[in-house]
Amino acid sequence: MESSNNMGDMPVFYVGQHESKRSVPVSEHVLQQAQDCNYDMLTTPITTSHFHSRVLTLLSSYQAEIEAGTPGSDLPMPLLLAVTSPWIDLASPDPVIASLSLQVFNQEIAYAAFCGVGNVIIQGPSLHSIYSGQGLPQYARAIQEALDVGPYLNLQVLLPMTGDPSWDDSSAVMGHLGPFARSEYLQVGAEEQRHEEKPTLSLPRHLPAVSLQSRWCSEPLRLLVLPGSSFLENKLGYPVLSKPNQAFIARCMRLKTPPWLLLSDVGPIPGLNDPDSLVPVADGYLSASAAADAGDIQSPSPTPAEAGRQQHQKHTSKIKNDPTPHLSYIRYLQRNQPPKSLIERFGSGYQDYLQSPLQPLTDNLESITYEVFEKDPIKYEWYERAIAHALRDWKAQDKSASSTSGAVVVAVVGAGRGPLVTRTLRASETTGVAIEAWAVEKNPNAYVLLQRHNEDTWKRQVTVVKSDMRAWKGPHREDGTYGKVDILVSELLGSFADNELSPECLDGVQHVLNPEHGISIPSSYTAHLTPIAAPRLHTDIIHRLPSDPQAFDLPYVVMLHAIDFLSTKAAPPAPPQDLSQQTKSRRKTCPPLTTRNNLSRMSSRPGNSRIRFPRNPRAIAPPPRGQRRRRRWGSDRRGWRERAQCALLADAVPVPAQWGKVELSTNPVTMESKSKDMISWFPIFFPLKTPMYLPDGAEVEVSMWRQTDDRKVWYEWLVEAFVELGGRRVRLGISEMHSSKKSGCLM
Numbered sequence: 001m002e003s004s005n006n007m008g009d010m011p012v013f014y015v016g017q018h019e020s021k022r023s024v025p026v027s028e029h030v031l032q033q034a035q036d037c038n039y040d041m042l043t044t045p046i047t048t049s050h051f052h053s054r055v056l057t058l059l060s061s062y063q064a065e066i067e068a069g070t071p072g073s074d075l076p077m078p079l080l081l082a083v084t085s086p087w088i089d090l091a092s093p094d095p096v097i098a099s100l101s102l103q104v105f106n107q108e109i110a111y112a113a114f115c116g117v118g119n120v121i122i123q124g125p126s127l128h129s130i131y132s133g134q135g136l137p138q139y140a141r142a143i144q145e146a147l148d149v150g151p152y153l154n155l156q157v158l159l160p161m162t163g164d165p166s167w168d169d170s171s172a173v174m175g176h177l178g179p180f181a182r183s184e185y186l187q188v189g190a191e192e193q194r195h196e197e198k199p200t201l202s203l204p205r206h207l208p209a210v211s212l213q214s215r216w217c218s219e220p221l222r223l224l225v226l227p228g229s230s231f232l233e234n235k236l237g238y239p240v241l242s243k244p245n246q247a248f249i250a251r252c253m254r255l256k257t258p259p260w261l262l263l264s265d266v267g268p269i270p271g272l273n274d275p276d277s278l279v280p281v282a283d284g285y286l287s288a289s290a291a292a293d294a295g296d297i298q299s300p301s302p303t304p305a306e307a308g309r310q311q312h313q314k315h316t317s318k319i320k321n322d323p324t325p326h327l328s329y330i331r332y333l334q335r336n337q338p339p340k341s342l343i344e345r346f347g348s349g350y351q352d353y354l355q356s357p358l359q360p361l362t363d364n365l366e367s368i369t370y371e372v373f374e375k376d377p378i379k380y381e382w383y384e385r386a387i388a389h390a391l392r393d394w395k396a397q398d399k400s401a402s403s404t405s406g407a408v409v410v411a412v413v414g415a416g417r418g419p420l421v422t423r424t425l426r427a428s429e430t431t432g433v434a435i436e437a438w439a440v441e442k443n444p445n446a447y448v449l450l451q452r453h454n455e456d457t458w459k460r461q462v463t464v465v466k467s468d469m470r471a472w473k474g475p476h477r478e479d480g481t482y483g484k485v486d487i488l489v490s491e492l493l494g495s496f497a498d499n500e501l502s503p504e505c506l507d508g509v510q511h512v513l514n515p516e517h518g519i520s521i522p523s524s525y526t527a528h529l530t531p532i533a534a535p536r537l538h539t540d541i542i543h544r545l546p547s548d549p550q551a552f553d554l555p556y557v558v559m560l561h562a563i564d565f566l567s568t569k570a571a572p573p574a575p576p577q578d579l580s581q582q583t584k585s586r587r588k589t590c591p592p593l594t595t596r597n598n599l600s601r602m603s604s605r606p607g608n609s610r611i612r613f614p615r616n617p618r619a620i621a622p623p624p625r626g627q628r629r630r631r632r633w634g635s636d637r638r639g640w641r642e643r644a645q646c647a648l649l650a651d652a653v654p655v656p657a658q659w660g661k662v663e664l665s666t667n668p669v670t671m672e673s674k675s676k677d678m679i680s681w682f683p684i685f686f687p688l689k690t691p692m693y694l695p696d697g698a699e700v701e702v703s704m705w706r707q708t709d710d711r712k713v714w715y716e717w718l719v720e721a722f723v724e725l726g727g728r729r730v731r732l733g734i735s736e737m738h739s740s741k742k743s744g745c746l747m
C-alpha cells in the first residue's frame, strides 16, 4: 500500500476478514477479491453446514437411544468422521458432549495439519467453564492433544476480553452442542447462566477498565477480533470505533509483536458474483466526516434485529459506494497512527528483549557499546547541568578548592570514551569556574581513546589515568603527594542501581574525596521494585531452559513493554528528603516510598531487604543496614473473577540520580517528568520459575538479598503471596528461592 507517510515509523496493521456463516468456499477467486479489497487474511471454515447437521442428527439419535433404554457403559460413543466448528463444547461437563466435541475437534486439527494450514483459530472455553472451573482441565488437555496432532500448527484460542456477560456482544451459535448437556452433569445455577454464555469473543463495543486492558496487552495476543457489533455509526452512517477502542488498538499495535486484526461479520467479500466488477480498494483515505467519531458511544450493543436494520440502512445510505466500510475505517486508523516516539524508534529492537546485565567492571566494554550509551539525548545534558550547578554553588559559597591553583578539582571516574569529560569541560566554560580535570578509566582500550581526545579535542586540559578507581590514590602532585577531589563524577548506575557494582567501586574511591566540601555526582540514587505480570517474558525464559538450566536464576536487563503492573494503588506522599545530608553520601538509605504506581524503593546497600506490598500501602522507615525491611503491596481489584495471571517479580529500576534539582529517572511513574526520552537504562527483571497466581486484592511480599563473598556479588529473591480470610492472614503460596550466585558479578 502506498503512503505519503514514512511507513517505517508507523505501526503496520494486518487486517483479516471473518464470516461466522461463510457460505461460499474460499477459492482462489475469493482470495483474489479479498486481496483486491486490501484484506491481508481470510478465515476458512474447516467444516461445512452439512457436517454440522450430521453431527446433530447423530447426537439426537444417541440421546433417543439413551432415553429408550439404559445405555451400558460399553456403548460406543458416536463415531465421527468429520471436522469441527465453533459449535462444539470441549469443556462440557457432560462426558458425551465433551467426548463428541473432542472427536470433532481432533478431526478438525488433523485435517488442518494434513492440509498444511499454519494457523488455526479455536473457540475458547465458555464463560461458564471459565467461571466455574468446570471442564477447564479437559479443555486444556484437548489443546495439548491438538499440539501433538499438529505440532507445526499455531493454535489461536479465542477468549473473551472480559468476564462480564454484558460486555459479550456475540449471539449464540445455532446448533451449539453445549445446551445438549444433560442436567445431571450441570452444577446448580449453571443452566440459568448458560444462556448468557457467548461462545464468540471479540473486542466489545465498550471496553473494560484500563487495568484489564493492560492485562491483555501483557499476554501473547496474536489476534484481535473486531466484530461488526463493536462498531458504532457516526452521523453519516459510517462504521467507526469508539475512542477507547481506537486507543486500545493503537496500544496493541505498538507492541513488539502486534496482533492481527480480524474483522468479523462485517459483510461478505464484495464482487464475488460478478467477476468483471471493479472493487474499490480500502486504502484508508477517508474524508474527515466519514471517519468522524460517533457521538453516542453509550448506546448498548445492537440486538440482532437492530443489527439487521443497521445492515439494511447501510445499504441504503451513502456508504453503499464503499463495499468494505469497516476495512476502510481500519485502514484509515492505520494511516493516522501517531509516528513512533524517539524511545519507540530507539527501542524497537529492544522491547521485551532479555539481556544479561553488562559487567563493565570485569569485562572491558567495546567501543560500539560506548557508542550506544552516547546516543542518549538526555543523560549527558542532565549531567552537564548538574556539574554546572555544583560549580556555581562552589563559587557562590566561596568554598576552598583542593588544587594548588585554586581551581575546583573534578574527576570523572569510569570515564569510558570521555563524554562526561567533555560535558565537565563545557560546564566549566559556561559557568566561568576554573577546574582541574581528571579522567580515570580501567579499560585499557578506552584509555587509548581518552588520550587521543585529550590531544585532539580537550587541548590537554585533562589528566588521563589508567587505573581501577579503587586503586587510584587521587590527583598526583608534583611533590609526589596525592591530592583530593572536590567533585567526583561517575556513571556506574546499572539497571538495579548496582549491577555494575557501583557501591563496591564508589566505596573504593571515597578516600580521594575532599572530606570537607567534596561532593559526588550523582549525590544519591534509589532502586525501585514492583510486582508485574509478564507472561511473554516468562515463556521466553522457559524456551532458554534446554540450553541454560539456570535461566530462571538470573536477573535480566529488559526494556519492559508487554507487561502489567499488579499493584497500582495510590500511596501517601513521601516525607521530604534532606538533600544537604545526601550531598556527602552518594547512597543514602532510601526514604519511605510512595509513588502513584507503588514502586517500592530499595536501598542499593549490600545486605538484606524484605519488602511487602501492602493492601493499604504504608510508609515504613528504612531499617539499619543488614536488617530486613518489610513492605507489602496488594494486587489490584480488576473486577475479574479469575486470578491474575502471574506475579513476576519485578524490576524496576530505574535509578534516579539526583543532583540539586537535576534528576534522571527510569521509574515509569516519574520518568516522563524527570528525564523524558532518556534511553540509557532499562529496568532489570527478576523472574519467578513458577508464576504465582494472585486473586484480586492479594498481598505480595518480596524478600531480596544482595549477597557478596570475596569474589562476587549476586542476588537472591523469594516471593510470598497472602490473602486475608476471616480476619487472618493466610499464605497462598511461596516461590522457590532464586539465586544468581552462579552468574554473579565479579568484583
Ligand SMILES: C[S@@+](CC[C@H](N)C(=O)[O-])C[C@H]1O[C@@H](n2cnc3c(N)ncnc32)[C@H](O)[C@@H]1O
Pocket: 360, 361, 364, 365, 370, 373, 374, 413, 414, 415, 416, 417, 418, 419, 420, 440, 441, 442, 443, 446, 467, 468, 469, 470, 490, 491, 492, 493, 505
Ligand atoms: C557505564 S560505563 C560509562 C562510561 C562513560 N562515563 C559514559 O557515560 O559513556 C562505566 C565505565 O566505568 C568503567 N569502570 C567500571 N568500573 C571501574 C573501576 N572500578 N575503575 C575504573 N573504571 C571503571 C568501565 O570500564 C566503563 O568504561
